[in-house]
Amino acid sequence: MSNVLIIVSGIGAIQSTLFALLVSNKKQKQRSDWILISWFLTFSTHLSLGIIHTITPITFIDILIMTISFLHGPFFLIYTKSIIGSTITKKDIWHFIPFLLFTIAWVYVHDIHNTTWEIAILIPKLISLILYPLYIFFWFQKKIRFFKTKTADTTILEFLWIKTIALLFLISILLGLFRLSTELIVGVSYFELMDVLRYVLLVTVLGFYGLRYGMVYKPELYPIPSTEEKKYKNSPLQQEEITEFKERINHFFQQNDDYLDADFSLPVLSKSIQIPKHHLSQIINSEMNTTFYDLVNSKRVEYAIQRIKKQNELNITLEGLGYESGFNSKSAFFYHFKKHTGKTPGQFRKEISAD
Numbered sequence: 001m002s003n004v005l006i007i008v009s010g011i012g013a014i015q016s017t018l019f020a021l022l023v024s025n026k027k028q029k030q031r032s033d034w035i036l037i038s039w040f041l042t043f044s045t046h047l048s049l050g051i052i053h054t055i056t057p058i059t060f061i062d063i064l065i066m067t068i069s070f071l072h073g074p075f076f077l078i079y080t081k082s083i084i085g086s087t088i089t090k091k092d093i094w095h096f097i098p099f100l101l102f103t104i105a106w107v108y109v110h111d112i113h114n115t116t117w118e119i120a121i122l123i124p125k126l127i128s129l130i131l132y133p134l135y136i137f138f139w140f141q142k143k144i145r146f147f148k149t150k151t152a153d154t155t156i157l158e159f160l161w162i163k164t165i166a167l168l169f170l171i172s173i174l175l176g177l178f179r180l181s182t183e184l185i186v187g188v189s190y191f192e193l194m195d196v197l198r199y200v201l202l203v204t205v206l207g208f209y210g211l212r213y214g215m216v217y218k219p220e221l222y223p224i225p226s227t228e229e230k231k232y233k234n235s236p237l238q239q240e241e242i243t244e245f246k247e248r249i250n251h252f253f254q255q256n257d258d259y260l261d262a263d264f265s266l267p268v269l270s271k272s273i274q275i276p277k278h279h280l281s282q283i284i285n286s287e288m289n290t291t292f293y294d295l296v297n298s299k300r301v302e303y304a305i306q307r308i309k310k311q312n313e314l315n316i317t318l319e320g321l322g323y324e325s326g327f328n329s330k331s332a333f334f335y336h337f338k339k340h341t342g343k344t345p346g347q348f349r350k351e352i353s354a355d
Helices: 002-024 031-055 059-084 090-107 115-148 154-186 189-216 239-255 266-273 277-287 292-309 318-324 330-341 345-354
Strands: none
Touching (some): 002 031, 002 189, 031 059, 031 189, 059 090, 059 154, 090 115, 115 154, 154 189, 239 266, 239 277, 266 277, 277 292, 292 330, 292 345, 318 330, 330 345
16 A cells, blocks of 8 residues: 555656646746745645655654645635735735644644544644635635626636635545544555545646646736625616616617627726716616626627528638637637527527528
8 A cells, every 4th residue: 555655646746846847937927826836836745745754754744744734725725816816915824824833833742643633633624624615615706706797708717617626625624534533443544545646636636727727818807895895885876877877888789899809898898888887887787687797798699699590601610609709718608608598509500500
């Protein structure tokens, strides 16, 4: 079992290091890139320490193996905040304090492999693994809802991979609980291998999506004003103004095709129809019962439908039609088309042909 553990840990350590090198080769690195590099190197260090422990047990290395898991949750949090565009403050550094405290405290423990002490550190780690992904789920959803009021950029769909990472963290909780309840009976080596496989899987998913979206896509992001989420309680708009603004919005989409530009955004619409952005958001959200994101993409789908119905004039592929309609990827086009029609573009075209 120890040989298998060394091989798997070695693969994970090498993989983590390679991902760190790939990100470091970016010409214009953002803060999120530096955080991701640090996180990959933490994974590499974690797995490398496991190899050393398997070959030659050393007390301080054993301590680091027990405590280094406290770093993954904080790294996940600040990395998510950095790619979404949220400000990272000095307070975020406090999330790394548990790692330092437990590492220092463990140095003074006479028998670090005492079951009581192992449980004492395992429980806080499980709490960390629960709280961080749950918080990120909540915070992430809030951010996505806000984006949908500000931009029609469908690449925000790609941020959904953050949920995959959070899910892997939650799975690790189950593994930790399983290990806690059975390791005394079955033996620890199998569960050490499970932990290593979990980290290797997490590195693989994080590396794939982090490189794919962190290197090729940087969205236009908007800070969340603290007062905007109060749903326009003190809005000065009168009913006559609301009616007039709704008419301007509808007239714009009837007479213009600017929304077919992939970079079309709320500020662009605001400038075009001479309605302040905060009033425009209010009308779309509370009066039209939708979001800017869904409103624009529904109009793009309507445009695509009309193009498909004119099949004799449609000399491009469905993927090309998606780009023509303002979507910046095939997956985004298919997602929104099916969301609004219940069918994929291909299914819709076949039905039209059958008629």
